[in-house]
Amino acid sequence: METAPGELLMYMRSNSGWYYEVRSHDDGTTWSAPTQSSFRAPLIPAKLVKLPDQKIGIVYNGIMDYNDYNLSRRWDLATMVSRDGGSTWENPRLLEFADPHGGQKKLLYCYPSLLFNDGVLHLTYYGVVDGQFFNMLYQRLESDWFTEN
Numbered sequence: 001m002e003t004a005p006g007e008l009l010m011y012m013r014s015n016s017g018w019y020y021e022v023r024s025h026d027d028g029t030t031w032s033a034p035t036q037s038s039f040r041a042p043l044i045p046a047k048l049v050k051l052p053d054q055k056i057g058i059v060y061n062g063i064m065d066y067n068d069y070n071l072s073r074r075w076d077l078a079t080m081v082s083r084d085g086g087s088t089w090e091n092p093r094l095l096e097f098a099d100p101h102g103g104q105k106k107l108l109y110c111y112p113s114l115l116f117n118d119g120v121l122h123l124t125y126y127g128v129v130d131g132q133f134f135n136m137l138y139q140r141l142e143s144d145w146f147t148e149n
Contacts (some may be wrong), residue, residue, distance in 0.1 A: 042073050044074055078095055111126050
């Protein structure tokens with residue numbers, strides 16, 4: 001994701017329970033060493049999207065329940081927003097949540113794809129519908145979703 005002219009930000013999944021980030025200040029010719037991000041995550045990729053007014057949105061699977069830490073858990077899909085080029089993140093909001101203690105342990109929401117067009121975020125991802133896995137789901141979110149309380 002381009003955060004400023006010539007400056008790029010990339011998040012990488014890891015098996016450490018955290019996302020790692022790398023940055024480039026020369027249009028991607030060279031990259032910083034990976035550093036641990038400020039938020040936890042299972043072993044699943046996140047997606048970044050450029051929002052109006054120099055904000056960046058992220059759609060990710062978090063680790064909301066630290067008592068049931070599991071790197072393959074994908075029981076929730078959430079968003080956050082950054083107003084400073086990805087240095088800090090705020091306003092976490094759940095898009096999907098399936099209680100893993102409610103019976104099924106393999107509930108999944110994962111692999112989001114994003115398109116931001118005319119003030120609307122079009123979001124697709126895999127999810128569970130009526131107990132069936134890997135359905136393609138769609139949500140339409142206004143850009144203020146990321147900053148609303």
